[in-house]
Amino acid sequence: MKKMRFFPGLILLVCARLVCAQTAEEPEVAHARADIAKLRALVEAGAVPRVRLGKAEDALADARDAAILRKTVYGQDLTVEQADDMIAAAARRFERRKKAFDEAQKLVDAGVAAELSLGTFLQDLDLARQECDLAESRARVTREAGEMARAEEALDRKLALAPGEARAIAERFDGDGVFTAGTFSRVETAFEERFGKPLPVSALGETAVHRALGFDHRGRVDVALNPDQPEGVWLRRYLTEKRIPFFAFRQAVAGKATGAHIHLGPMSTHLALGG
Numbered sequence: 001m002k003k004m005r006f007f008p009g010l011i012l013l014v015c016a017r018l019v020c021a022q023t024a025e026e027p028e029v030a031h032a033r034a035d036i037a038k039l040r041a042l043v044e045a046g047a048v049p050r051v052r053l054g055k056a057e058d059a060l061a062d063a064r065d066a067a068i069l070r071k072t073v074y075g076q077d078l079t080v081e082q083a084d085d086m087i088a089a090a091a092r093r094f095e096r097r098k099k100a101f102d103e104a105q106k107l108v109d110a111g112v113a114a115e116l117s118l119g120t121f122l123q124d125l126d127l128a129r130q131e132c133d134l135a136e137s138r139a140r141v142t143r144e145a146g147e148m149a150r151a152e153e154a155l156d157r158k159l160a161l162a163p164g165e166a167r168a169i170a171e172r173f174d175g176d177g178v179f180t181a182g183t184f185s186r187v188e189t190a191f192e193e194r195f196g197k198p199l200p201v202s203a204l205g206e207t208a209v210h211r212a213l214g215f216d217h218r219g220r221v222d223v224a225l226n227p228d229q230p231e232g233v234w235l236r237r238y239l240t241e242k243r244i245p246f247f248a249f250r251q252a253v254a255g256k257a258t259g260a261h262i263h264l265g266p267m268s269t270h271l272a273l274g275g
Contacts, residue, residue, distance in 0.1 A: 028063040036060055062096055065089035073134050077208045080146045083139035090135035094128040101125050145202050145209045148222050151249045151259035152268055153213050159267075170250070170263075171227065171236075175243035179265035183244055184221055187264065190238055195231060200224040202261065210268065220265040226250070227262055235262055 036056045072078050072086035101121040107113040151169065158166040166172070191199040203210070203222035210217035225232040227248035239246045239262075247263040 029060065029067055058096065062093060065093050069093070069131060069135070073131065073138055078138075078142055079208045079212050080142055082208075083142040086135045087139050090128075090132045094125075094132050097121070097125045097128040141202060142209065144224060145207060145222065147259040148202060148224075148249065148261045148263075149207075149209045149213050149215065149217075151261070152215065152247075152263065155247065155249070156215075156267065156270075171248040173236075173240055173246050173248075175239070175245040177245055177266065179219065179245055183242075184264065186242075187235075187238070187244065191231075191235065194234060214270055215268040216270065217268045220263060220268055223262045223264065225262055226260040232262060239264070 036053065040053060042052075066089075068085055068089040072082055073090070078086070101118070101124075104113065104118055104121045108115055108118060155166060155169045158169055188199045200223060201221060202224040203217060203220075205220065206216070206218045223235065225235060227233070227236055227250055232248070236246070236248055238244075244264065245266055247267060249259055249261050249263065
């Protein structure tokens with residue numbers, strides 16, 4: 001059975017049309033900035049109305065937001081802070097397209113423009129709405145990964161300072177201490193055969209979130225399953241039977257159901273300075 005990655009594969013599939021609609025952001029920004037410089041000179045000379053300059057400034061802002069989205073929505077790795085910037089950029093682009101559609105609708109209502117003229121504005125608005133949905137989805141996964149990484153950070157502190165309290169954060173199973181790409185592939189296959197869907201992987205190896213916290217997550221995998229839910233219970237049982245090392249996190253912070261996940265492989269280690 002062909003494997004499907006929980007997040008990158010989904011985004012690449014759903015975003016195909018959107019990626020094709022985007023052009024390289026740096027040339028767009030440079031072109032918009034050049035237009036503003038030319039228009040500003042013409043406005044000061046009284047050759048063109050000032051409203052043209054305002055539209056050009058909107059185009060520059062939109063190009064900058066497009067650049068942010070190209071690096072985040074269509075990228076494969078980002079931090080929680082970048083996720084917030086991504087959401088804001090997508091929202092701004094949607095509002096600009098909604099404003100353009102509303103203005104076009106007024107012309108149609110006034111009998112100045114034909115109904116067919118709304119087609120392009122509707123398409124742009126729909127594309128912007130899809131961008132917002134994708135940004136929200138990407139941000140949600142990134143935030144969940146952040147919660148999981150903070151849970152691992154909390155466990156690391158407890159293991160160092162209060163080993164006896166570590167069990168309150170995560171169930172630990174060392175197994176045979178071996179976790180390889182081949183081991184992970186077998187876990188994926190077993191899960192798909194049992195539940196008929198891909199294993200919900202939230203962090204496959206190194207991520208920007210783990211790097212930001214100073215953790216080396218290479219060779220480890222985080223699975224977005226609550227250890228006490230049916231799928232999580234099955235996975236823990238499977239890992240134990242196969243002697244595959246794991247940490248089952250039930251919560252990141254006492255009393256809050258955040259950060260719950262199952263970490264496959266040994267505990268993440270601290271990144272070396274300069275690493």
